[in-house]
């Protein structure tokens with residue numbers, strides 16, 4: 681996306697927007713988004729919850745909520761492209777406007793990202809561009825940073841490198857361990873993710889180079 685310039689229409693999509701959620705685990709961010717949609721706090725409806733793991737607690741929660749779900753595991757020895765082709769097929773069949781990664785622990789290929797350009801959003805438990813990738817909270821803790829955080833960003837072809845849409849700092853406190861810090865970051869994610877999605881869905885923002893700028 682470097683060097684690209686883009687202005688989102690107002691609103692970005694016909695509202696309510698159709699959201700797909702991709703998850704691999706616990707699903708607490710998914711639950712927060714689902715609650716915000718159900719309460720009308722987000723102008724969106726969840727049209728698909730897609731998991732790559734059958735044991736994901738988030739998948740069970742989505743089923744219990746009566747939402748449309750799909751399990752799509754990557755088969756043994758299967759090329760990533762074949763798995764991603766099935767993921768993309770589910771997203772397109774569901775007519776998803778916007779794809780929200782919520783603890784989806786796979787890096788999407790540039791081909792998949794370009795198929796849904798600027799329509800994939802991720803939440804990451806660090807102050808990006810610091811600590812991309814796995815175990816961001818552990819990376820931050822082990823570096824002894826004084827300030828950690830959470831980021832919501834558009835997904836581009838890199839790993840956690842896309843334009844930042846929302847970010848909030850989280851202090852590292854004396855006596856913290858990784859679990860305590862991760863819990864403090866998670867509670868910020870739960871506020872930041874729906875709030876940032878709301879701003880994105882309203883539209884009118886621009887991407888200029890690496891920067892995402894909201895209307896003032």
Ligand code: GAR
Pocket residue numbers: 703705706707708709710738782783784785803804805813814815816866869
């Ligand atoms: C969250 O902390 C999210 O930021 C992180 O996984 C956790 C999922 O929790 N995502 C990443 O690290 C992606 N690189 P949840 O399943 O309870 O929402």
